[in-house]
Amino acid sequence: MANGIFINNNWEQPHAGGVLDVVAPSDGSSFGTIAAGDAIDVDKAVRAARAAYETGSWGRMPAYERGRLLLRLSQSILDNLEDLTALEARDTGKPLRQARADIEVCARYFEFYGGAADKFNGDTIPFLKGFFAATERGPHGVTGHIIPWNYPAQMFARTMAPSLAMGNATVIKPAEDACQTPLALVELAAAAGFPAGAVNLVSGLGTTAGAALVSHPGIDFLSFTGSPQVGQLVQIEAAKNHITCTLELGGKSPQIVFADVDLDAALPTLVAAIVQNAGQTCSAGSRLLVQRAAYDKIVCAVADRFSALRAGTPEMNLDLGPLISAKQLARVRDFCDAAAAQSVPLIASGEIAEGVPADGFFFTPKLYGPVPHANRLAQDEIFGPVLSVLPFEDEAEALALANGTDFGLVAGVWTSDAKRSMRVARAVRAGQVFVNAYGAGGGVELPFGGRRKSGHGREKGFAALYDFSVEKTIVVKHD
Numbered sequence: 001m002a003n004g005i006f007i008n009n010n011w012e013q014p015h016a017g018g019v020l021d022v023v024a025p026s027d028g029s030s031f032g033t034i035a036a037g038d039a040i041d042v043d044k045a046v047r048a049a050r051a052a053y054e055t056g057s058w059g060r061m062p063a064y065e066r067g068r069l070l071l072r073l074s075q076s077i078l079d080n081l082e083d084l085t086a087l088e089a090r091d092t093g094k095p096l097r098q099a100r101a102d103i104e105v106c107a108r109y110f111e112f113y114g115g116a117a118d119k120f121n122g123d124t125i126p127f128l129k130g131f132f133a134a135t136e137r138g139p140h141g142v143t144g145h146i147i148p149w150n151y152p153a154q155m156f157a158r159t160m161a162p163s164l165a166m167g168n169a170t171v172i173k174p175a176e177d178a179c180q181t182p183l184a185l186v187e188l189a190a191a192a193g194f195p196a197g198a199v200n201l202v203s204g205l206g207t208t209a210g211a212a213l214v215s216h217p218g219i220d221f222l223s224f225t226g227s228p229q230v231g232q233l234v235q236i237e238a239a240k241n242h243i244t245c246t247l248e249l250g251g252k253s254p255q256i257v258f259a260d261v262d263l264d265a266a267l268p269t270l271v272a273a274i275v276q277n278a279g280q281t282c283s284a285g286s287r288l289l290v291q292r293a294a295y296d297k298i299v300c301a302v303a304d305r306f307s308a309l310r311a312g313t314p315e316m317n318l319d320l321g322p323l324i325s326a327k328q329l330a331r332v333r334d335f336c337d338a339a340a341a342q343s344v345p346l347i348a349s350g351e352i353a354e355g356v357p358a359d360g361f362f363f364t365p366k367l368y369g370p371v372p373h374a375n376r377l378a379q380d381e382i383f384g385p386v387l388s389v390l391p392f393e394d395e396a397e398a399l400a401l402a403n404g405t406d407f408g409l410v411a412g413v414w415t416s417d418a419k420r421s422m423r424v425a426r427a428v429r430a431g432q433v434f435v436n437a438y439g440a441g442g443g444v445e446l447p448f449g450g451r452r453k454s455g456h457g458r459e460k461g462f463a464a465l466y467d468f469s470v471e472k473t474i475v476v477k478h479d
C-alpha cells in the first residue's frame with residue numbers, strides 16, 4: 001500500500017512521523033495507516049510545486065505534451081481498473097459495481113481534460129485603430145486541492161485533471177476517512193511521466209494538513225469539496241491571501257415529480273438518486289416533491305422500492321454499502337431520531353442484509369413523508385440514504401419548495417409536459433437541472449457547481465478550465 005507524503009514524485013515520511021488508522025467501513029477493522037502530514041509537510045509540498053511551475057520542466061511543457069500525460073494516466077487507470085476498484089471498495093465500503101464505475105469515471109476525467117489541454121483558446125478583440133488585442137488563458141501557478149471521502153478517486157480526478165491540463169502544479173490533501181485511491185493515483189501519475197513537483201500529496205487531518213494548505217501563502221488558487229462549514233473557512237483563508245477558490249459544498253436537491261410523470265421510467269432513478277453511495281453524494285436527490293393529484297400512487301410505488309432496498313458489503317454488491325464512518329452513522333441516526341421525536345411519518349425502510357459484519361457502519365434507507373418544509377429533514381444535508389417526501393399542489397408551489405432551502409446544486413424535473421419541463425428547469429435555482437433523468441452517466445462533460453450554500457465556481461466540462469486558469473489581455477500598438 002502506498003504510504004507517506006508524496007513530494008517530487010517520491011514518498012517521504014511526514015516530518016513528525018505521525019500516522020492515522022485506515023478503517024474499512026464494512027466491518028470497522030483497521031487495515032493500515034496513512035501519514036499524518038502537518039504544516040511543515042505542506043510547506044515542503046507547496047515549495048516543490050512552486051519549483052516545478054517556475055523553474056522545472058512542468059512549467060515549460062507545451063499544452064499538447066501535458067495533454068498526452070493526462071491521456072497516459074487515463075490509460076494507466078484503466079489498466080489498473082481491478083486493483084483500484086478493490087481498493088476504493090474496501091476503503092469506502094461501496095458496492096464493487098459502484099467502485100468500478102467510479103474508477104472508470106476517474107479515467108474519463110483524465111481522458112476528457114487530456115484531450116482539452118491544447119484546445120482551450122483565447123480570443124482576439126476588435127480594438128482601436130493601430131492596435132492588436134488578444135486574450136490568453138494561463139495557469140494560476142500552484143493550486144491547492146482539498147477533497148472529501150465520498151468519491152475519493154472521482155474527486156481526485158475531477159479537480160486535478162483540469163488543473164494539470166491548464167499547466168498548474170498541484171498539492172492535494174485527500175480526506176483522512178478515505179484516501180487509498182488518491183495515494184495510488186499519484187504514484188500512477190509519476191509512472192505516467194508527470195515531472196517531479198507537478199503532482200504532490202499530503203495526507204492528514206483537515207484541521208492540521210488541510211488548514212495548513214488553505215492558508216499557505218504559496219497557493220495561488222484553491223479547490224475545495226466538502227461541508228459548507230469548512231468551505232466557509234476555506235473562503236476566509238483564500239480572502240486573506242487575496243486568491244480565489246472553487247467551493248463545492250453539497251446540497252438538498254429536489255426531484256420535482258408532476259402527476260403526469262411516466263412513473264415506470266422514473267422510479268429506478270428517483271430511488272437511485274438518493275441511495276447511490278448510501279446517500280453520501282453532494283448531488284443526491286434528497287427531496288422528493290410530489291404533486292398532490294397523484295401523491296398516493298407515486299409515494300406507494302417509491303415506498304415499495306424502498307422496502308426492497310438492501311445494504312451490504314462491497315462483495316455482496318447490493319443497493320448500497322455502509323456509511324463511511326461511525327461519526328457519519330451517528331450523524332445520520334441523529335436526524336432520524338429527531339424525526340421520530342417530532343412524529344414525522346416514516347413511510348418505508350430498507351433492510352441490512354443478513355451476514356454483514358456487526359461492526360460495519362450500515363444504515364437502512366428510510367423514506368419519510370409528508371415532511372414539513374421547515375423540518376431539518378427537508379432543509380439540511382443529511383448525507384445518508386434518507387429521502388424526504390413533500391407534497392405540492394401546482395407548479396408555483398413546486399418551485400417555492402424547490403427553491404426554499406439555502407442550497408442550490410442539482411434538480412430533477414419529471415413530467416410529460418414539455419413546456420412545463422422547460423419553464424420549471426429555467427426557474428429552479430440549481431447549477432444543474434435534469435429533465436426526466438437525474439445525474440446521468442458520470443457527467444464529466446457537464447459543468448457542475450452550486451449557488452449559495454452549495455458553493456460557487458464550476459467543475460467538470462470546459463467550465464473547469466476557466467476556473468483553473470487566469471485570463472490575460474495583451475495589447476500591441478503596431479501603427
Ligand code: NAD
Nearest residue numbers: 147148174175206207210211226227230249250282381383
Ligand atoms: P469536511 O468538510 O470536514 O471534510 C472535507 C475535507 O475537508 C476533508 O479532506 C477534510 O480533511 C478537510 N478539512 C476539514 N477541516 C478542514 C479545515 N479546517 N481546513 C481545511 N480542510 C479541512 O466534511 P466531513 O466532516 O467529512 O463531513 C461532514 C458533512 O459535510 C457531511 O455529513 C456532508 O453533509 C458534508 N460533505 C459534503 C461533501 C460534498 O461532496 N459536498 C463531501 C463530504 C462531506
